Amino acid sequence: MSISSINARNQFRGRIKEIIEGPVVSEVDIETPAGLVTSVITTRSVHDLELRVGSEVIAFVKATEVSVAKL
Amino acid sequence: MSISSINARNQFRGRIKEIIEGPVVSEVDIETPAGLVTSVITTRSVHDLELRVGSEVIAFVKATEVSVAKL
Amino acid sequence: MSISSINARNQFRGRIKEIIEGPVVSEVDIETPAGLVTSVITTRSVHDLELRVGSEVIAFVKATEVSVAKL
Amino acid sequence: MSISSINARNQFRGRIKEIIEGPVVSEVDIETPAGLVTSVITTRSVHDLELRVGSEVIAFVKATEVSVAKL
Amino acid sequence: MSISSINARNQFRGRIKEIIEGPVVSEVDIETPAGLVTSVITTRSVHDLELRVGSEVIAFVKATEVSVAKL
Amino acid sequence: MSISSINARNQFRGRIKEIIEGPVVSEVDIETPAGLVTSVITTRSVHDLELRVGSEVIAFVKATEVSVAKL
Numbered sequence: 001m002s003i004s005s006i007n008a009r010n011q012f013r014g015r016i017k018e019i020i021e022g023p024v025v026s027e028v029d030i031e032t033p034a035g036l037v038t039s040v041i042t043t044r045s046v047h048d049l050e051l052r053v054g055s056e057v058i059a060f061v062k063a064t065e066v067s068v069a070k071l
Numbered sequence: 072m073s074i075s076s077i078n079a080r081n082q083f084r085g086r087i088k089e090i091i092e093g094p095v096v097s098e099v100d101i102e103t104p105a106g107l108v109t110s111v112i113t114t115r116s117v118h119d120l121e122l123r124v125g126s127e128v129i130a131f132v133k134a135t136e137v138s139v140a141k142l
Numbered sequence: 143m144s145i146s147s148i149n150a151r152n153q154f155r156g157r158i159k160e161i162i163e164g165p166v167v168s169e170v171d172i173e174t175p176a177g178l179v180t181s182v183i184t185t186r187s188v189h190d191l192e193l194r195v196g197s198e199v200i201a202f203v204k205a206t207e208v209s210v211a212k213l
Numbered sequence: 214m215s216i217s218s219i220n221a222r223n224q225f226r227g228r229i230k231e232i233i234e235g236p237v238v239s240e241v242d243i244e245t246p247a248g249l250v251t252s253v254i255t256t257r258s259v260h261d262l263e264l265r266v267g268s269e270v271i272a273f274v275k276a277t278e279v280s281v282a283k284l
Numbered sequence: 285m286s287i288s289s290i291n292a293r294n295q296f297r298g299r300i301k302e303i304i305e306g307p308v309v310s311e312v313d314i315e316t317p318a319g320l321v322t323s324v325i326t327t328r329s330v331h332d333l334e335l336r337v338g339s340e341v342i343a344f345v346k347a348t349e350v351s352v353a354k355l
Numbered sequence: 356m357s358i359s360s361i362n363a364r365n366q367f368r369g370r371i372k373e374i375i376e377g378p379v380v381s382e383v384d385i386e387t388p389a390g391l392v393t394s395v396i397t398t399r400s401v402h403d404l405e406l407r408v409g410s411e412v413i414a415f416v417k418a419t420e421v422s423v424a425k426l
Contacts, residue, residue, distance in 0.1 A: 010108050013142075020399075022379035024235035025206075025253060027397060028139055034105025037081050039137035040380060040397060042205050042240060042253060049141045058140045063184050064167075064277045064419045065136040066110035067351075068099055069129045070120045071084075093166035095306035096324060096419075098184060111167060111184060113311060113324060113418050134397050135206045135348045135380075138280075152250050155284075162328075164308035169326060170281055176247025179223050181279035182309060182326060191283045200282045203223075206348045207278040208252035209422075210241055211271045212262045213226075237377035238348075238395060255347050255382060255395060276326050277309075277419045294392050297426075312423055318389025321365050323421035333425045342424045345365075349420040350394035352383055353413045354404045355368075 011060040012037050016053050019046060030059050082131040083108050087124050090117060101130050153202040154179050158195050161188060172201050224273040225250050229266050232259060243272050295344040296321050300337050303330060314343050366415040367392050371408050374401060385414050 014032030026046045030037045037059045051057065085103030097114045099122060100107055108130045122128070156174030168188045172179045179201045193199065227245030239259045243250045250272045264270065298316030310330045314321045321343045335341065369387030381401045385392045392414045406412065 012105060020379055022235060022377060024233055024238050024240050025379050027134065027379050027399065030139070032105065034083060034103065037137060038134040038397065038399075039139050040134045040206070041139055042251065044240065044251075045139070045205075049139070051139070051141065056142045058142065059137050060140065061132045061136050061138070062278070062280055063098065063109040063111045063187075064182070065132050065417070066108060066130050067132070067417055068101075068110050068112055068116070068120070068122070069131065070122065071127045071129065091166055093164060093306060095304055095309050095311050096166050098166050098186065109184065109186075111419070113322065115311065115322075116418075133349070133351055134400075135395070136204070138204055154247060162308055164306060167308050169276065169308050169328065172281075174247065176225060176245065179279060180276040180326065180328075181281050182276045183281055187281070191281070193281070193283065198284045200284065201279050202282065203274045203278050203280070205240065205251040205253045207274050207346070208250060208272050209274070209346055210243075210252050210254055210258070210262070210264070211273065212264065213269045213271065235377060237375055237380050237382050253348070255393065257382065257393075258347075275420070275422055276329075277324070296389060311418065314423070316389065318367060318387065321421060322418040323423050324418045325423055329423070333423070335423070335425065340426045342426065343421050344424065345416045345420050345422070347382065347393040347395045349416050350392060350414050351416065352385075352394050352396055352400070352404070352406070353415065354406065355411045355413065 010063065010066060011058050013056070013058050016051060016055045016057060019051060019053060021046065028057075030057060032059065081134065081137060082129050084127070084129050087122060087126045087128060090122060090124060092117065099128075101128060103130065152205065152208060153200050155198070155200050158193060158197045158199060161193060161195060163188065170199075172199060174201065223276065223279060224271050226269070226271050229264060229268045229270060232264060232266060234259065241270075243270060245272065294347065294350060295342050297340070297342050300335060300339045300341060303335060303337060305330065312341075314341060316343065365418065365421060366413050368411070368413050371406060371410045371412060374406060374408060376401065383412075385412060387414065 020027040091098040162169040225245040304311040367387040375382040
C-alpha cells in the first residue's frame with residue numbers, strides 16, 4: 001500500500017542504528033539529523049516491515065503525543 | 072518543582088515559534104535543530120508554564136508513541 | 143512524500159463523513175466497514191492533507207494505544 | 214466493577230484469536246468485523262482480566278490516538 | 285453497554301469539578317483522592333456520556349502512556 | 356539536565372515498589388497516595404534513570420491520554 005501523506009506532522013527521517021528485539025515489542029533506534037530517536041513497536045511489525053540496521057525510515061509522532069517542558 | 076531526569080528518551084530542545092491558542096487546547100510550534108516540532112497541549116498548561124513565542128523549551132515523546140514508516 | 147508501509151498495524155480504510163473544525167484541533171469522522179471511526183487531529187493537518195467530506199483515507203492506531211475490555 | 218459507558222468512541226467488538234505473552238507486555242490479536250485488531254497491554258492485565266483465546270472483548274482507542282493518512 | 289473490566293490499570297475514581305467545553309474537545313477536571321486529574325476528550329463524548337459537574341466518573345490511563353521522572 | 360516545569364498536568368509522586376524487567380520494556384509499579392500507578396517504559400530508561408525499588412519518582416501523563424468512564 002502506498003500512502004501519499006499522513007497527518008503525523010512531526011516526522012524525522014533517518015537510518016536504523018540498532019534494533020533490540022524482544023518477544024512482543026522491539027526497540028528501534030534511528031539516527032536522524034535531530035539526534036537519536038527511539039521507537040518501541042511490535043516485533044511483528046519489525047518483521048512485517050523487514051526493518052534492519054541500515055534501513056531508511058521515518059519516525060513520526062502525533063502532535064497530541066508531544067509534551068512540552070520549560071527550561 | 073525541579074525534575075532531574077525523565078524517561079522520555081526523545082527530547083528536542085528548541086524555541087517556541089508560534090502558539091495557536093484555542094479555548095481548551097493550543098498548538099505550540101517549536102523550532103528545533105530537527106525542524107519544526109508541533110505539540111498540542113492544554114491551553115491551561117500554556118498559561119501555567121507561561122509559554123510565549125521565544126520561550127526555550129524541550130519537546131519530548133515516549134518511545135512507545137513513536138511510529139515507524141519505511142521509505 | 144510516498145510511504146511504502148507503516149508499522150501501525152491497525153488500519154481502517156474509509157471515507158470521511160464529517161469534519162468538525164475547531165481553531166486548533168478538528169474531529170474527523172470516517173465511515174469504515176468497521177463502523178464509524180473518530181479521529182482528532184490538528185486543524186492544520188486537515189488543511190495540509192486537504193481533507194474534505196468524501197475523501198478516501200486510512201485511520202490507523204499503534205497497537206500500544208489500543209485498550210482491551212472484557213465483556 | 215461495572216462501567217456503564219466510556220468515552221473511548223472507537224470500539225471494536227471481537228474474539229481473541231491469539232495471545233503472544235512476553236515477560237512484561239503481551240500482544241493480543243482480536244478478530245473483529247473490521248479485521249484483525251492488535252493490542253499491546255501488560256501481561257499482568259492479560260492475567261487479571263483472564264484473557265484467553267476465544268474470550269469476547271472490546272478493543273478501543275481514544276480519538277486523539279487515531280492518525281489519518283490520505284490515499 | 286456494560287463492561288465488566290478493562291485493562292487500563294491506572295484508574296482514579298472521582299467527581300467532576302469543572303468542564304471547559306470547546307467546539308471539538310473539552311477539558312474535564314476530576315477531583316480524586318489523588319488530587320485533580322485532568323482529561324481532554326471530545327466534546328461529543330461529554331454529551332454522549334452526559335457528563336456534568338458532580339458526575340461520578342473514573343479517569344484511567346494505559347500503563348504505556350505513563351511517563352516516569354526521577355526527583 | 357534540570358527541568359523546571361512540565362506541561363503534563365497529571366502528576367503522581369511516589370516510591371517505586373516493584374520493577375519487572377523485560378528485554379525491551381519494563382513495568383514500574385509506583386506507590387502513590389492515589390494508589391498503585393503502573394508505568395511501562397523502556398528497560399534502557401530504567402537503567403539510564405537508575406531506577407530501583409525505593410526510588411522517589413513522579414509518574415505523569417498528558418491530559419489527552421486520560422480516558423473517562425461513567426459509573
